[in-house]
Each structure stands twice: as structure tokens, then as C-alpha cells.
């Protein structure tokens with residue numbers, strides 16, 4: 001067993017303010033200062049070990065080692081995952097529930113979602129063409145909300161779509177904060193919950209017919225290991241766990257818009273080149289831009305790493321943003337360079353915007369493939385299906401908030417659809 005002294009420690013009593021100030025760089029800054037991949041500090045008056053880099057991710061994502069229970073601030077948990085969700089489960093119960101999520105991620109199913117989404121883009125772009133400013137973040141939230149609701153099997157009326165999109169957006173936006181932004185998320189979340197619980201009951205009661213291959217059907221009729229259906233409440237939580245994060249992909253689309261604007265040579269290559277470059281571009285968007293700064297876990301089974309004893313129950317944060325910018329893996333990590341993915345070794349531990357390790361054995365995001373494909377759809381729409389202008393605006397990224405934001409939410413205007421490219425998009 002290693003000595004507890006082997007791990008560097010932040011001096012001082014509590015560093016929550018430091019975290020709020022340094023946000024995405026909190027862990028990597030301090031690791032650099034301590035010349036170590038891990039250090040101990042205090043956040044919200046609790047002792048926590050922060051870790052960064054590929055080796056730390058291997059330790060963190062070893063199956064069975066960490067639980068997500070009690071590992072996130074409760075306000076965030078309520079908005080993002082909630083009680084009884086797959087993220088709060090461990091071991092066999094987790095594996096069984098995760099299987100349900102993964103079964104929805106077949107290539108055919110994802111293809112159906114991207115088709116629906118491309119249709120929703122085209123319909124929305126026709127409205128943009130009528131003039132005025134288009135705030136890309138909120139417009140894409142609305143596109144994705146409409147598309148994902150249809151994909152899971154719930155039809156939204158024209159009037160409902162905007163309101164529902166705002167509800168999901170507000171849950172995403174409030175998750176990293178305390179105070180009004182968080183409360184707003186909570187209020188809107190209860191509205192969404194009422195709607196989805198009603199839908200689950202209606203499916204089970206035969207009052208709402210959904211396709212047997214749909215996600216709503218899968219969640220409503222999913223059986224736990226003991227053969228029981230999920231409670232209405234938990235079923236709603238899991239259906240929301242498909243809807244909300246799909247709407248959150250709009251965050252990356254906003255950043256993709258910014259990247260296309262700031263790197264016109266990338267936009268040019270995207271118009272000319274085939275699928276490989278589009279994939280690299282999308283991956284670079286997920287590597288480069290900030291979204292989830294880190295994830296928390298609590299030790300389930302004690303272990304030793306690099307001379308430190310991690311005791312059961314210890315709270316640990318794994319640095320996502322810093323790992324995705326680690327200069328030991330990523331050459332000139334603060335440059336936006338899609339080509340770097342041509343040479344990426346595909347390690348499940350060095351590129352972890354949505355978690356790492358194995359999808360089935362651990363908590364890695366089951367929506368990663370959806371995220372990648374929806375981003376490709378967005379990039380195709382932005383580069384080949386339309387032309388637009390990027391007017392004067394504040395394009396700085398506010399990294400002081402989580403999730404980080406382009407200050408203007410990325411505004412475009414003078415939108416014109418490109419006829420020929422629309423044809424390509426429809427094939």
C-alpha cells in the first residue's frame with residue numbers, strides 16, 4: 001500500500017472558487033503546477049482527487065472500479081441523470097440497463113435519425129431563407145428536438161416543438177451552475193417529466209401506438225433483471241436521457257459553425273473531400289471545444305495507483321478537457337487541426353469528450369455515435385446545402401461557465417439554400 005504523502009496537495013482549505021474561475025483548466029493547470037497526473041484538493045469542503053491524462057483514464061475506466069453515485073453535485077445530477085437512471089446503477093444492473101441503450105444504437109437506427117434530422121434541417125433552412133438573423137444554437141436545438149422526438153416515437157405538434165426544445169436546452173444549460181440558471185432548469189424539467197410520464201403510461205395503456213422498433217417502445221417495455229417493468233418515473237427518466245442529450249448536440253453544432261468560420265480552409269476541404277475528412281473534422285470539434293470539463297466517480301473497490309491508495313468511497317474527478325488537450329498525445333493541442341485524426345491510434349482512453357473505456361462495461365456515453373453522425377449531418381448542411389453570412393458579433397468563447405458558450409450563440413444571416421446540394425443531401 002502506497003503512502004498517502006505520495007500525492008501532491010493543494011494548499012488552503014477549499015478550492016471551489018478556483019474551480020469556478022478556472023473551470024475547464026482547473027485540473028490540468030494544477031497537475032502541471034504539481035508536475036503530477038493527480039493531486040488532492042477540496043471542493044465544496046469535500047476531499048477529492050483530481051486526475052488527468054490517458055493513464056489516469058485507464059485507471060478510472062477499469063470496469064467495476066468507480067460508481068457515479070454521490071459523485072456529482074446533486075443539482076447537476078437532478079438535471080442531467082436523476083435517480084434510478086442508468087448512470088446511477090452499477091454491476092449487473094447497470095450492464096442490463098445499458099444493453100437497452102446500446103440496442104438502440106444500430107447503424108440502421110442511427111441512419112434513420114440522421115435522415116429525419118436532415119429533413120428537419122431542410123424545413124428549417126427554408127424559414128431562414130426568408131431573412132433575419134439566425135441564432136444557430138437555438139435553431140439547431142429546435143431541429144434536433146423535433147427530430148429526436150420523432151425518432152423515439154413521439155410526435156410533436158408544430159406549436160409544441162419550440163417549447164419542448166427550450167425545456168431541454170434549459171436542463172443542459174443549468175446543469176453546471178447553482179442559482180437561477182439551475183432553478184430554471186429544474187422548473188422546466190418537471191414540465192418535461194410530466195409529458196414523458198404521460199407518454200409512457202399511454203404506451204403501456206394502449207392509448208398511444210408507437211413503432212415496435214422505436215426507443216419509446218423499448219423503454220416502456222424494458223424489463224429489469226427481476227422481470228419487472230421500470231416504474232413510470234424511471235422509464236421517463238431514461239427516455240429523457242435519450243432526448244435531452246441529443247438536443248445538446250446543438251452545442252457542438254454551434255462550435256462546428258464557429259470552426260467553419262474561423263478555418264475557411266477546412267470548410268473548403270469539406271466541400272471537396274469525402275467522408276474521411278468530415279469524420280476528422282467532427283472529431284476535432286469534439287476534441288478541441290469545451291463541453292463536459294470532467295466526470296466524477298467514487299471508488300467502489302479500493303486500489304493502488306502510482307503509490308497512492310484509493311480507499312473505498314474516495315471521490316475522484318477525471319479531467320476530460322485536459323486529457324483531450326494533453327500535449328503528450330496531441331501535438332500542438334491548442335491548434336484546430338482535423339488532419340490529426342488521420343494518425344490517431346483510436347485509444348478509448350486518450351480522446352474522451354464523452355467518457356472513455358468500454359460502452360457496455362462502463363459509463364461511457366452510449367450516444368457517442370449519434371453525436372458524431374448528427375454532427376456530420378450538420379456540417380454537410382452548413383457547407384453544402386446552404387450559403388450564409390456571419391455578421392459582426394461576439395465570437396469569443398465564455399469558458400467561465402459550464403457548459404462553455406460562444407457569447408453570441410453563433411449568428412448567421414443572408415441564408416440561401418443551394419439547390420444541387422439539397423439533392424445530394426437527399427440521396
Ligand code: HEM
Nearest residue numbers: 086087241242245246248249292354355363364365367370
Ligand atoms: C452532446 C453530446 C454529448 C456529450 C458531450 C455527452 C457526454 C456524456 C458524458 C460525459 C457521460 C458520462 C460518462 C461517464 O460517466 O463516464 C455521458 C453519459 C451518458 N450519455 Fe451522453 N453525451 C452526449 C450525447 C448523448 C446522446 C446523444 C445520448 C443518447 C441519445 C446520450 C446518453 C447518455 C447516457 C444514457 C449516459 C449514461 C451512460 C451510463 O451511465 O452508462 N448522450 N454522456
